[in-house]
Amino acid sequence: MTERPIDNIRNFTIVAHIDHGKSTLSDRLIQLTGTVAERDMVEQVLDSMDIERERGITIKAQTVRLAYRAKDGKDYILNLIDTPGHVDFAYEVSRSLAACEGSLLVVDASQGVEAQTLANVYHALDAGHEIVPVLNKVDLPAAEPDKVKAQIEDVIGLDASNAVMISAKTGLGVPDVLEAIVHRLPPPKGDRAAPLKALLVDSWYDAYLGVVVLVRVIDGELKRGQRIRMIGTGATYEVDKVGVFAPKMKDTDVLGPGEIGFLTGSIKEVADTRVGDTITDEKRQTAVALPGFKPAQPVVFCGLFPVDAADFEALRAAMGKLRLNDASFTYEMETSAALGFGFRCGFLGLLHLEIIQERLEREFNLDLIATAPSVVYRIKLTNGEEIELHNPADMPDPVKVSDIAEPWIEATIMTPDDYLGAVLKLCQDRRGEQLDLSYVGARAMVRYALPLNEVVFDFYDRLKSVSRGYASFDYHITGYRTGDLVKMQILVNAEPVDALAMLVHRTRAEGRGRAMCEKLKELIPPHMFQVPIQAAIGGKIVARETVRAFRKDVTAKCYGGDISRKRKLLDKQKEGKKRMRQFGKVEIPQEAFIAALKVDG
Ligand SMILES: Nc1nc2c(ncn2[C@@H]2O[C@H](COP(=O)(O)OP(=O)(O)OP(=O)(O)O)[C@@H](O)[C@H]2O)c(=O)[nH]1
Numbered sequence: 001m002t003e004r005p006i007d008n009i010r011n012f013t014i015v016a017h018i019d020h021g022k023s024t025l026s027d028r029l030i031q032l033t034g035t036v037a038e039r040d041m042v043e044q045v046l047d048s049m050d051i052e053r054e055r056g057i058t059i060k061a062q063t064v065r066l067a068y069r070a071k072d073g074k075d076y077i078l079n080l081i082d083t084p085g086h087v088d089f090a091y092e093v094s095r096s097l098a099a100c101e102g103s104l105l106v107v108d109a110s111q112g113v114e115a116q117t118l119a120n121v122y123h124a125l126d127a128g129h130e131i132v133p134v135l136n137k138v139d140l141p142a143a144e145p146d147k148v149k150a151q152i153e154d155v156i157g158l159d160a161s162n163a164v165m166i167s168a169k170t171g172l173g174v175p176d177v178l179e180a181i182v183h184r185l186p187p188p189k190g191d192r193a194a195p196l197k198a199l200l201v202d203s204w205y206d207a208y209l210g211v212v213v214l215v216r217v218i219d220g221e222l223k224r225g226q227r228i229r230m231i232g233t234g235a236t237y238e239v240d241k242v243g244v245f246a247p248k249m250k251d252t253d254v255l256g257p258g259e260i261g262f263l264t265g266s267i268k269e270v271a272d273t274r275v276g277d278t279i280t281d282e283k284r285q286t287a288v289a290l291p292g293f294k295p296a297q298p299v300v301f302c303g304l305f306p307v308d309a310a311d312f313e314a315l316r317a318a319m320g321k322l323r324l325n326d327a328s329f330t331y332e333m334e335t336s337a338a339l340g341f342g343f344r345c346g347f348l349g350l351l352h353l354e355i356i357q358e359r360l361e362r363e364f365n366l367d368l369i370a371t372a373p374s375v376v377y378r379i380k381l382t383n384g385e386e387i388e389l390h391n392p393a394d395m396p397d398p399v400k401v402s403d404i405a406e407p408w409i410e411a412t413i414m415t416p417d418d419y420l421g422a423v424l425k426l427c428q429d430r431r432g433e434q435l436d437l438s439y440v441g442a443r444a445m446v447r448y449a450l451p452l453n454e455v456v457f458d459f460y461d462r463l464k465s466v467s468r469g470y471a472s473f474d475y476h477i478t479g480y481r482t483g484d485l486v487k488m489q490i491l492v493n494a495e496p497v498d499a500l501a502m503l504v505h506r507t508r509a510e511g512r513g514r515a516m517c518e519k520l521k522e523l524i525p526p527h528m529f530q531v532p533i534q535a536a537i538g539g540k541i542v543a544r545e546t547v548r549a550f551r552k553d554v555t556a557k558c559y560g561g562d563i564s565r566k567r568k569l570l571d572k573q574k575e576g577k578k579r580m581r582q583f584g585k586v587e588i589p590q591e592a593f594i595a596a597l598k599v600d601g
Pocket residue numbers: 016017018019020021022023024025056057058084085086136137138139140166167168169170
């Protein structure tokens with residue numbers, strides 16, 4: 001096999017705000033370089049998971065190697081590492097960036113710079129990337145490329161005078177992107193004669209190959225049969241296969257400096273690999289390890305319980321399978337008085353939670369109840385001990401608590417001026433503190449400090465609704481602050497429902513309690529007796545609603561003797577019952593648990 005000269009390699013990512021056309025451009029690049037035969041071209045090759053394709057979002061970093069003959073007649077290898085576009089998966093962005101030398105900054109010419117454009121481009125600049133601005137969607141009548149160029153220069157401070165103008169949809173200008181990658185992004189640097197040094201970019205479980213490790217070789221060579229050592233974990237393996245993504249996995253004999261590819265060995269579990277670790281040769285080790293990354297920490301927790309208690313083991317098995325490919329998702333067994341056996345699960349954010357829940361229900365055919373999402377609180381006890389609280393139901397007795405701290409974030413929101421008032425009000429209502437307000441053309445850019453607790457429920461949905469979809473949002477966690485937080489219980493028919501317990505700020509407790517009771521009143525069907533719903537802090541009731549008594553007779557409307565129709569209705573009601581949970585004498589529908597929390601107090 002011919003050695004690939006390092007000067008002819010380009011490793012790059014595409015950074016963009018959601019929907020600005022990253023996937024469409026990736027597909028075009030794959031198509032133009034003939035990497036995938038025309039007949040195999042499924043739209044959006046890189047977004048391979050079903051849910052990713054349906055929701056149009058990218059979750060796992062994917063890689064593809066493009067072979068490109070440039071106008072100068074030279075053959076190049078272009079490695080594209082895809083990056084996820086959603087804030088929940090920001091950590092996956094930084095690992096992809098670390099494997100590359102340059103980025104394409106894709107900005108929708110009809111929308112301009114958005115919150116995630118900024119967040120992602122700053123990450124790329126931090127990673128030392130060379131950046132080529134690309135203005136996409138110039139085919140749209142609303143495109144204003146000159147204005148957007150000025151924005152890129154003013155807000156980001158990048159020279160946009162030679163931005164590439166394209167329409168990823170029609171293909172216009174896309175060949176210029178390939179030329180820009182070759183001529184404007186730098187080749188990697190590395191020493192083939194040096195001992196092996198490679199970055200462990202990502203790893204996942206493949207049904208046929210076992211654990212597959214995505215690597216970026218910095219120095220030396222990675223070969224089949226080589227014994228390697230992971231410096232961070234200390235583990236050693238023999239390399240079974242090395243190869244590249246073209247875009248399907250294809251074996252090669254060796255990966256040289258600057259190359260991105262995969263290796264397999266007798267690695268048992270994804271958990272045995274550490275993203276950011278340095279891979280070296282067992283016998284001839286590199287002197288200096290790479291700096292590595294901080295592991296992704298789950299920040300949002302919730303309980304997941306099977307609707308049918310008999311599904312508990314199936315749920316455990318399904319979670320184990322998902323965790324194989326997603327080390328950022330954590331779970332441990334939990335029991336709830338109301339819901340029985342289930343799991344306390346940790347996620348990177350609300351979207352991550354929804355995706356995992358959806359995959360469990362869809363791919364594993366499970367019916368689940370999710371409890372209130374909660375952030376991780378740090379509680380100082382009067383005896384000096386400090387604990388982390390992942391579940392409001394486990395809150396210690398308030399007399400033993402000296403203070404409670406909650407995570408805060410810094411949020412960047414960009415919005416058309418027309419909706420600024422509504423956006424500010426929303427942030428203010430969520431205990432936000434304004435840090436900064438400036439303008440980017442006709443769009444306002446605000447920065448707010450906000451408690452994460454106020455953001456996890458429905459902040460993003462509310463933001464989209466008050467701005468008619470025009471505001472964009474990005475955040476990062478800045479640290480913990482103590483606050484006047486109290487545990488609020490919800491009592492249904494005088495019984496506390498642990499799955500609905502939550503920590504709230506004292507000033508917001510009454511409003512939220514009232515809103516939850518109102519919402520539950522709508523969601524809990526009438527019973528044969530009155531069902532009081534109460535919100536309580538300690539022994540004090542702060543809100544109350546009542547579901548009035550009513551006898552539900554579904555067969556009343558099928559007068560006449562059609563017994564099969566009657567049976568069908570009764571079956572349907574039984575089916576409906578399965579999705580209910582019994583609390584004492586009261587049945588609460590499954591949807592109530594999340595819906596009750598999506599209320600604006
Ligand atoms: N008119 C027009 N539409 C485009 C163009 N490029 C992409 N789109 C459309 O814009 C939408 C979003 O494009 P995607 O490529 O899925 O966006 P993305 O940035 O990959 O989104 P994420 O994967 O969620 O980050 C799709 O409906 C595309 O068809 C373009 O050049 N012109």
